[in-house]
Amino acid sequence: MSRVTQLFIISSLIYLCLGVTIGVFLTIFPNAIGWLLAMHAHTNLLGWISMMIFAVAYHVLPRFSGRQLYSDRLANLHLILSNIGLMGLIISWPLTKYYGISLLQLLLTGSALLYAVAAYMFVYNLWKTVFAKG
């Protein structure tokens, strides 16, 4: 198993722990739902679920298609950018909702953009792997 696959699995498991912990916190303090819900939902969906899917896809899809992954460098960049993007999102989201500061809104948008760019890299890399000619 490649290093990038292992690191996506580790990231995913860390986000799962964080996501369910925030979930339990929300059941105890329902008043916090307004500002923590986006953090909880995205830690789970972009962290736990998506990162595990990225790990499995990087491992399985090149094997299914009988090809090498098109670019290990893009996969590494995807790992780094998606983690920075998601950390930025889950930190700035509750702060933006709680304090409503426009500078935080900028951080939120920047983080969202990072995660999106990383996702485009994933799409490009797998597309070039699975649908490569020859």
Ligand code: HEM
């Ligand atoms: C111990 C585990 C978990 C607990 C205790 C928990 C708890 C909660 C709570 C209290 C809410 C707020 C519900 C409300 O608006 O009244 C919520 C929302 C949500 N949770 Fe979790 N959660 C857990 C795990 C997860 C997981 C694993 C996922 C995704 C894979 C997830 C995805 C979501 C989503 C998307 C929402 C927003 C739903 C909406 O607003 O319609 N949760 N959760």
